Amino acid sequence: xxxxxxxxxxxxxxxxxxxxxxxxxxxxxxxxxxxxxxxxxxxxxxxxxxxxxxxxxxxxxxxxxxxxxxxxxxxxxxxxxxxxxxxxxxxxxxxxxxxxxxxxxxxxxxxxxxxxxxxxxxxxxxxxxxxxxxxxxxxxxxxxxxxxxxxxxxxxxxxxxxxxxxxxxxxxxxxxxxxxxxxxxxxxxxxxxxxxxxxxxxxxxxxxxxxxxxxxxxxxxxxxxxxxxxxxxxxxxxxxxxxxxxxxxxxxxxxxxxxxxxxxxxxxxxxxxxxxxxxxxxxxxxxxxxxxxxxxxxxxxxxxxxxxxxxxxxxxxxxxxxxxxxxxxxxxxxxxxxxxxxxxxxxxxxxxxxxxxxxxxxxxxxxxxxxxxxxxxxxxxxxxxxxxxxxxxxx
Amino acid sequence: xxxxxxxxxxxxxxxxxxxxxxxxxxxxxxxxxxxxxxxxxxxxxxxxxxxxxxxxxxxxxxxxxxxxxxxxxxxxxxxxxxxxxxxxxxxxxxxxxxxxxxxxxxxxxxxxxxxxxxxxxxxxxxxxxxxxxxxxxxxxxxxxxxxxxxxxxxxxxxxxxxxxxxxxxxxxxxxxxxxxxxxxxxxxxxxxxxxxxxxxxxxxxxxxxxxxxxxxxxxxxxxxxxxxxxxxxxxxxxxxxxxxxxxxxxxxxxxxxxxxxxxxxxxxxx
Numbered sequence: 302x303x304x305x306x307x308x309x310x311x312x313x314x315x316x317x318x319x320x321x322x323x324x325x326x327x328x329x330x331x332x333x334x335x336x337x338x339x340x341x342x343x344x345x346x347x348x349x350x351x352x353x354x355x356x357x358x359x360x361x362x363x364x365x366x367x368x369x370x371x372x373x374x375x376x377x378x379x380x381x382x383x384x385x386x387x388x389x390x391x392x393x394x395x396x397x398x399x400x401x402x403x404x405x406x407x408x409x410x411x412x413x414x415x416x417x418x419x420x421x422x423x424x425x426x427x428x429x430x431x432x433x434x435x436x437x438x439x440x441x442x443x444x445x446x447x448x449x450x451x452x453x454x455x456x457x458x459x460x461x462x463x464x465x466x467x468x469x470x471x472x473x474x475x476x477x478x479x480x481x482x483x484x485x486x487x488x489x490x491x492x493x494x495x496x497x498x499x500x501x502x503x504x505x506x507x508x509x510x511x512x513x514x515x516x517x518x519x520x521x522x523x524x525x526x527x528x529x530x531x532x533x534x535x536x537x538x539x540x541x542x543x544x545x546x547x548x549x550x551x552x553x554x555x556x557x558x559x560x561x562x563x564x565x566x567x568x569x570x571x572x573x574x575x576x577x578x579x580x581x582x583x584x585x586x587x588x589x590x591x592x593x594x595x596x597x598x599x600x601x602x603x604x605x606x607x608x609x610x611x612x613x614x615x616x617x618x619x620x621x622x623x624x625x626x627x628x629x630x631x632x633x634x635x636x637x638x639x640x641x642x643x644x645x646x647x648x649x650x651x652x653x654x655x656x657x658x659x660x661x662x663x664x665x666x667x668x669x670x671x672x673x674x675x676x677x678x679x680x681x682x683x684x685x686x687x688x689x690x691x692x693x694x695x696x
Numbered sequence: 697x698x699x700x701x702x703x704x705x706x707x708x709x710x711x712x713x714x715x716x717x718x719x720x721x722x723x724x725x726x727x728x729x730x731x732x733x734x735x736x737x738x739x740x741x742x743x744x745x746x747x748x749x750x751x752x753x754x755x756x757x758x759x760x761x762x763x764x765x766x767x768x769x770x771x772x773x774x775x776x777x778x779x780x781x782x783x784x785x786x787x788x789x790x791x792x793x794x795x796x797x798x799x800x801x802x803x804x805x806x807x808x809x810x811x812x813x814x815x816x817x818x819x820x821x822x823x824x825x826x827x828x829x830x831x832x833x834x835x836x837x838x839x840x841x842x843x844x845x846x847x848x849x850x851x852x853x854x855x856x857x858x859x860x861x862x863x864x865x866x867x868x869x870x871x872x873x874x875x876x877x878x879x880x881x882x883x884x885x886x887x888x889x890x891x892x893x894x895x896x897x898x899x900x901x902x903x904x905x906x907x908x909x910x911x912x913x914x915x916x917x918x919x920x921x922x923x924x925x926x927x928x929x930x931x932x933x934x935x936x937x938x939x940x941x942x943x944x945x946x947x948x949x950x951x952x953x954x955x956x957x958x959x960x961x962x963x964x965x966x
Binding site: 568646 | 728756782884924950
């Protein structure tokens with residue numbers, strides 16, 4: 302279910318870094334790397350990119366599906382998938398990665414490394430987190446260049462922050478990566494199962510079965526006893542709909558399996574709603590001939606964004622877009638457990654992949670007007686309710 | 697329940713038209729807030745409601761219903777609401793290949809070409825139960841709510857089968873039992889290439905069958921934060937009047953309801 306999970310009694314709020322607490326009668330489960338939404342109390346996880354979290358309403362709600370329409374060379378959508386998985390590693394969530402083209406282990410080895418002074422805030426013991434306080438005169442003075450290094454380099458303990466920054470020029474340390482539990486599904490190594498009675502072709506059917514097995518076995522659907530600490534499962538499904546998944550929706554005008562991907566997404570939605578998991582699916586939408594199918598796919602997901610990169614198109618030399626790498630279109634935002642949905646300020650968004658940040662900004666036609674949507678890390682999220690109530694309809 | 701919409705449609709929970717087939721459709725917008733309105737409206741009116749929730753979980757409708765002042769859990773316990781959990785039960789049908797009696801309504805998942813007879817039998821048995829009188833509570837006329845019908849197209853059911861299903865439902869619920877039907881259909885762009893098996897074809901077929909059509913779209917002038925879209929209301933007139941009534945309103949959806957106003961009278965503009 303996508304509703305806030307009814308919590309265990311006596312859970313301490315080590316997972317909340319914001320001081321804003323929505324008054325609800327039920328205690329929300331404190332899972333590291335999650336926080337309740339300001340708007341409707343949904344449990345949110347970060348997508349790994351803080352500016353994307355802002356654009357989609359604070360984060361990805363647990364139990365929902367994020368659809369990313371790939372750009373032409375699949376460079377930025379793959380980067381978003383890696384951010385998503387890296388965020389899962391740093392927060393201690395479990396991962397499930399499915400891909401048909403590259404081996405999941407190859408994708409895992411390319412995950413960007415988290416920026417060190419953020420990681421220093423992580424718990425280094427099992428107890429409460431003790432953030433280093435540089436203003437406190439009683440702490441022992443250490444040479445300034447070592448001040449932000451973690452004191453003891455131990456095995457990864459879950460970070461309590463929401464949203465981290467990553468350096469894409471470096472890959473994640475193998476120890477950090479291996480501390481996270483990752484289930485992988487590589488389509489080319491799976492043996493095809495003949496399912497005569499199912500309307501789904503074999504790769505999608507096996508993938509769904511595999512996801513369901515992981516959810517059941519690891520207890521994400523609540524079937525394990527209370528003593529186990531609850532966690533979130535992050536599903537990353539790369540390039541669904543491409544021919545390597547046995548699907549011809551991306552290469553034919555009248556595909557034989559035109560309902561395969563939509564049926565798959567429908568069942569995946571059911572699995573997500575009944576477990577503590579969140580999924581990111583990338584689809585090569587520029588290959589589908591049929592716009593109606595893309596419309597259905599978008600409606601079957603909860604949050605949907607599309608990336609349009611400027612590389613190779615005539616927009617690359619357009620002076621308006623010289624500071625950016627591409628445009629980001631928000632196709633759909635979810636309405637979960639409430640009537641209204643997150644209404645964005647503007648729909649003209651452009652993105653730029655910098656070394657330490659993936660920025661998403663309002664790209665206006667007015668020369669010299671650039672608003673940075675994400676000026677500071679935490680302050681912006683708390684500013685959100687005030688921004689929404691002000692009437693900014695005048696141009 | 698939205699009071700402004702009640703005054704537009706000239707209906708209250710105490711007095712509403714019976715044998716009504718209301719079609720709610722949208723194009724590149726989200727008209728599901730109208731389904732929440734009708735759900736709370738008919739529950740308040742004391743009708744027996746059969747809800748086919750094919751795209752969202754029960755807790756979603758329950759959470760919104762609480763903000764609108766009705767308790768879906770209580771209604772389900774008392775027997776006033778029969779809810780079909782499409783998402784949860786379909787996992788069992790596809791992955792476990794469950795062929796038990798409870799999954800008969802969802803038989804279209806296994807064999808999309810065979811039609812929606814199983815679903816119709818479920819609807820029929822739910823709406824006919826009001827005559828039992830075993831618990832002493834007798835509900836009002838039955839109401840069938842479907843959210844949303846166009847997802848069946850994504851699952852491989854043909855347009856013809858869906859139109860047959862709605863005809864059967866209309867004959868049973870509206871004509872025979874004097875109840876109401878509210879169906880949500882979500883459409884694509886008007887100029888889609890394949891009109892053969894599209895949701896546009898489905899919507900046109902349903903408009904032909906219905907009495908009242910509410911169509912939700914975005915604003916023709918572009919995106920606006922304060923006006924979420926426009927809603928077109930179309931009444932089919934019975935009797936001697938020749939022309940059909942059609943009105944357009946702008947709306948804005950809040951946390952606890954929606955406000956409707958005539959075009960150009962948004963509070964952001966005035």
